[in-house]
Amino acid sequence: MEGFLNTYAGEIAVQTLGPEGKTVLLGGQNTLPFHYFEGSPAKPKFALEVTDSEPDDWAPWLQDFYADVKSSAVDWAKKSVDVFGADMIFLNLNSMGSDLPAAEIAAGVKRVAEAISVPLIVFGLGEKEKDSTVLPVVASVCSGLKLLLGPVLKENFQEIAQAALDHGHSIIAQVPMDVNLAKDLNIKLGKFFPMDRVVIDPLTCATGYGLEYAVSTMERIRLSAIVHDDKTLQSPIIARVGREAWKTKEALQDANKGILWEAVTAFSLLLSGADIVTLRHPESLQRVKSLVN
Amino acid sequence: ILIGENIQILSKAVSEALSGRNAQPLQDLAVKQAEAGVHWIDLNIGPARKNPTETMSWLVNVIQEKVGLPLSLDTTNPVAMEAGLAICRQRPLINSAAGTQESKDKMLPLAKQYNANVVISVFNDAGIPSDAAARAESIMETIDYANGLGIPNEDIWVDPILMPVGVGQSDILEVVEFVKMLPDIAPGIKSTIGLSNVSSGVPLHLRHILNRVMMVVLDLAGLHSAIVDSFDKELLALNAGEKPGIVSIIKQVMEGEDLSITSMSQEEIEYYKTARVIMGRDIYSPSWLEI
Ligand code: B12
Ligand code: SF4
Numbered sequence: 001m002e003g004f005l006n007t008y009a010g011e012i013a014v015q016t017l018g019p020e021g022k023t024v025l026l027g028g029q030n031t032l033p034f035h036y037f038e039g040s041p042a043k044p045k046f047a048l049e050v051t052d053s054e055p056d057d058w059a060p061w062l063q064d065f066y067a068d069v070k071s072s073a074v075d076w077a078k079k080s081v082d083v084f085g086a087d088m089i090f091l092n093l094n095s096m097g098s099d100l101p102a103a104e105i106a107a108g109v110k111r112v113a114e115a116i117s118v119p120l121i122v123f124g125l126g127e128k129e130k131d132s133t134v135l136p137v138v139a140s141v142c143s144g145l146k147l148l149l150g151p152v153l154k155e156n157f158q159e160i161a162q163a164a165l166d167h168g169h170s171i172i173a174q175v176p177m178d179v180n181l182a183k184d185l186n187i188k189l190g191k192f193f194p195m196d197r198v199v200i201d202p203l204t205c206a207t208g209y210g211l212e213y214a215v216s217t218m219e220r221i222r223l224s225a226i227v228h229d230d231k232t233l234q235s236p237i238i239a240r241v242g243r244e245a246w247k248t249k250e251a252l253q254d255a256n257k258g259i260l261w262e263a264v265t266a267f268s269l270l271l272s273g274a275d276i277v278t279l280r281h282p283e284s285l286q287r288v289k290s291l292v293n
Numbered sequence: 294i295l296i297g298e299n300i301q302i303l304s305k306a307v308s309e310a311l312s313g314r315n316a317q318p319l320q321d322l323a324v325k326q327a328e329a330g331v332h333w334i335d336l337n338i339g340p341a342r343k344n345p346t347e348t349m350s351w352l353v354n355v356i357q358e359k360v361g362l363p364l365s366l367d368t369t370n371p372v373a374m375e376a377g378l379a380i381c382r383q384r385p386l387i388n389s390a391a392g393t394q395e396s397k398d399k400m401l402p403l404a405k406q407y408n409a410n411v412v413i414s415v416f417n418d419a420g421i422p423s424d425a426a427a428r429a430e431s432i433m434e435t436i437d438y439a440n441g442l443g444i445p446n447e448d449i450w451v452d453p454i455l456m457p458v459g460v461g462q463s464d465i466l467e468v469v470e471f472v473k474m475l476p477d478i479a480p481g482i483k484s485t486i487g488l489s490n491v492s493s494g495v496p497l498h499l500r501h502i503l504n505r506v507m508m509v510v511l512d513l514a515g516l517h518s519a520i521v522d523s524f525d526k527e528l529l530a531l532n533a534g535e536k537p538g539i540v541s542i543i544k545q546v547m548e549g550e551d552l553s554i555t556s557m558s559q560e561e562i563e564y565y566k567t568a569r570v571i572m573g574r575d576i577y578s579p580s581w582l583e584i
Contacts, residue, residue, distance in 0.1 A: 180459050183578035224576050232584060233576070 005038050006031075010229035012042065012236055012275075013196040017088070017170060018119025019146050024088060026199070026275055027236040032226055033273050042236070044270050044292055046285050047121055047278040048086035049242045050076045052108050053095040059246045061255035062280055073108060074115045081116050084282035085289075088148075090121040090240070093134065097125065102134045106141035113145045121148040121278070123240070126174070132156040136163035143167040148238075150174060151201060154185050161193045170197040172238055177203050177213055179220040179233070186232045199276070200235045206244040207265045214239075215272040222273035239269040242280035263287045294518035295532060296333040296365050296386075297326035298489065300356075303339075311338065311348065316355040323360040326523035330533070334360060335388060335520055336377070337367035345373030353377045365412075365520070371399040378407040386410040388520075389452055392417030392435040405442045412485055413439065414452040415471075421454055425470035428453055429478050436479050446481040450517065455490040458503060458570065458577045465491065465507070466573050472514040483517040491571075496579055501525050506567045508532065509543045543568045 012027035024045060031039030052073045055063060069076035077089045091112055095105050113120040122138055124131035135149055136159055143166075150172025152160045157173070164171045173189060175181040182200055189198055200221065204214040218237055224230040245251055245265050251258030263284035266277040270292060279285050300322050302308050310318040323334050334356065341348050345368070353364060353376075363383040368374055378385055389412035390400040404411035413435050415421070415428040422428045432451055439449055453471045456464040468486075475482055491507045492500035505528045508519055512532070521528055530536055542561055545552060546568035554562045563582055569575045 180462070180577050180579070183576055184580050187578060187580040187584055220576075228576075230576055232578070 001037075007039065008032075008226045008229075010226040010231075010234060012225060012234050015170060015196050015199070015236060017121075017146060017148050019144065022117050022119060023146075024119050027196075030226070032222065033271055042275055044274065045087045045276045046085075046289060047088040047090040047276055048080040048084055048282065048285060049090045049092060049278050049280045050080060050112070051092045051094040052105065052112070053098065053100075055092075055094065057094070058280065059251055059255075059258060061258060062246060065281065073112050077112045077116045077120075080282070081118050084285065086118065086282075086285065088119050088121055088276065089116055090123060090242075090278040092243075093122065093124050093138075096130055096134055102137040103141070105134055106138040109138050109147075110142050110145070113142055113147065119146065119148065121150075121172075121238075121276075123150055123172070126151050126153075128153055128156040132159045135160045139163035139167045139169055142169070146170070148172060148199060150199075152185075152189075154181070154188070157185065157189060161189055164197070165193055170199060172199050172201045173235070174201040174203060177217045179217055179224070182217075182221055183224075183230070183232050186235065190232065195231075195235065198235045199238050200233075201238050201240065204239045204241070204244065204265075204269055204274075206241070206248050207261060207268060208250075209244070209248065211265065211268060215268065218269065218272040218274065236275035237273050238276040238278065239266070239274035240278045241266045241269065242278050245284075246280055259284045259287075267291055294333065294485075295331040295523070295529070296335050296485065296518060296520045297329070297331035297523035298335050298337070298487075298520045299326055299523050300334065301337045303337075311352065314351060316358075319352065320355055320359040323356045323362075327360050327362055329523040329526075330529050331521070331523045332362065333365050333386065333518075334362050335365040335367050337388075338373060339368065341368050341370045341373040345370045346376040349373040349377040350380060353380050357382055371403065374400065375403055375407075378403060378409055381409075384409060386412060386450065388412045389414050390435075390439075391415075392431050394418060397435070397438055401439055401442060401444070404439070404444050404448065410448045410450060410483075411439070411444065412450045412452050414454050416454060421456075423464075424467045425474060428467070428471040429474055433478055436482070446479055447483070449479075450483040450485045451475060451479070452485055452487070455486050455488070455507070457493045457495070458491055459494045459579075462570070462577045463573060465571060469510060469514045472511055472516050476515065484515075485518040485520060486511060486516060488519045488521050499579065499582070501528065502563060502567050502582075503571070504528060505531055506543055506564060506571050509540055510547060510568070510571055513540075513544060513547060539564050546572050546574065 011030040014028040015026040016023045029042040080086045147169045149169045151174035152171045173185045225234040245262035266288045365386040365388045366377040367388040390396045391414045415431045417431045422431050453468045492503040570577050570581050
């Protein structure tokens with residue numbers, strides 16, 4: 001058997017997320033996803049998504065499922081960890097769509113971060129101006145809480161990455177499904193930001209909605225990092241599955257289809273190299289977790 | 294063989310001079326390209342939907358007044374193409390025909406009728422072939438068809454169609470492989486390529502070095518000619534063999550060597566890094582020269 005096994009030159013640096021006592025280790029693998037027979041792959045991490053204000057844009061089934069907690073991000077986050085077993089919480093800053101001042105949004109983030117026993121991922125709207133005004137405030141108010149903060153884009157990475165650097169956070173570098181652009185943003189970040197605090201978000205999508213494109217981009221990123229030892233691409237990958245899976249016409253028709261859609265998409269992206277998948281329903285989390293473990 | 298690309302409808306100055314029938318700027322462009330040392334002048338008027346015949350005839354006449362170089366007529370409009378072919382003093386180059394049925398019906402026959410050279414691209418009704426083998430299959434089919442019309446291999450310039458490095462980096466190696474195959478699959482055949490395609494989408498100040506390295510690689514692979522920016526002096530110098538040191542670095546990268554850059558000049562380092570990207574040794578990113 002040994003004759004067929006490969007050892008690879010590249011590896012993904014280990015990253016610790018979350019403050020003392022509630023840390024999670026990301027990355028550290030020296031082989032391809034699930035290649036236990038060839039090295040030590042990283043254990044995937046499952047995050048459950050929460051919103052910092054009413055999740056009006058979520059599928060109706062989800063709003064019913066979380067009816068008891070959806071009006072309080074702190075209760076919702078705690079339940080997702082304590083009852084539903086999330087490894088991390090992914091906090092969508094929906095409130096950035098309203099005119100709530102940045103300081104108040106940041107204070108809300110801090111309450112969630114301090115209330116839960118796992119690391120917190122904080123995600124803006126993906127709009128370069130709004131994100132670059134709010135996310136730096138969140139970074140400073142939550143100084144030292146070691147958040148994973150994003151999205152950082154090539155248009156606004158200076159401000160957000162600098163704030164994350166000053167206050168000890170990791171960042172999510174987002175690129176539109178393109179290995180060349182992913183490499184470029186990492187090179188630009190690498191000039192002033194520690195590369196072992198960068199996670200790549202390749203803007204993945206749902207099964208049936210061009211998944212092959214997401215899969216091929218992620219595979220190219222991970223193959224360059226592990227097989228070709230391309231230092232500029234040796235970052236963990238996050239796949240934000242919840243939003244894309246639950247906006248499909250299938251998920252909007254039927255809750256069970258939504259769960260299946262989310263689970264199948266998450267599992268496919270884990271096979272393609274995702275280190276963190278963010279999900280919206282605990283049932284799909286359990287199904288994929290049982291598959292993976 | 295270098296074909297100057299600078300008379301190009303996409304450039305504002307050219308399209309204004311053309312629509313205003315203002316010969317001077319176009320003639321200057323042709324003369325400057327000839328002085329730069331290219332061997333052919335490409336006249337790219339695009340689809341030329343508005344009075345194609347008159348536009349092409351006017352352009353060919355005013356250019357031939359000032360420049361003696363042979364002309365490559367670059368239009369997708371067969372009517373405009375024919376108008377130009379009829380009045381070319383030197384044997385022209387049809388740029389271009391392809392493997393599509395439409396091109397076989399409307400463009401290829403013109404090569405026979407006017408005894409012209411003809412660029413045939415690997416493009417066919419199924420689109421752009423994805424690798425060297427698919428390119429070979431497509432071009433052989435079209436070459437057979439052209440031979441059937443009485444067009445010999447010597448008059449056919451095959452265009453492999455080069456993808457931008459930022460879109461299909463791995464496809465570049467397929468093009469190089471395909472160029473190497475040409476003498477075996479079609480003896481006596483010529484070839485050409487739209488060189489600047491490799492760097493489209495790349496930041497402007499970084500485009501030239503990609504084009505130059507691509508030209509040297511394709512030259513070493515046996516390419517007959519290339520459609521190039523006539524005003525890239527260094528590209529012309531490289532083609533004229535004035536930079537053997539740079540060519541040898543590129544050749545070594547092509548042969549799979551890893552070189553140490555400690556003893557290289559800044560220029561050599563940039564050519565070395567670029568050659569590694571062109572040959573797929575490093576994944577492309579717009580900052581490839583900075584790492
Ligand atoms: C509309 C459209 C979009 C819209 C989609 C809006 C939406 N989600 O409803 C927007 C502008 C957001 C978009 C974005 C992108 N698109 Co688009 N898009 C199209 C387009 C023009 C029509 C698709 C469509 O509506 N078909 C009709 C509907 C009824 O059929 P449908 O298949 O169910 O449509 C869904 C999918 O097509 C999906 N979708 C649309 N584009 C893309 C791209 C990818 C990669 C994925 C996963 C899904 C997806 O959204 C539609 C509704 O859910 C196609 C080209 C074409 N003519 O097919 C390109 C096309 C599908 N897109 C493409 C690309 C590359 C992208 C981007 C990756 C661009 C980028 N680099 O950022 C992003 C990916 C966004 C994402 N995460 O899904 C490519 C995909 C190439 C490939 N090999 O897969 C295509 C084929 C265009 C092209 N020729 O390159 N796109
Ligand atoms: S639909 Fe997609 S491929 Fe077409 S222009 Fe828009 S982003 Fe580009």
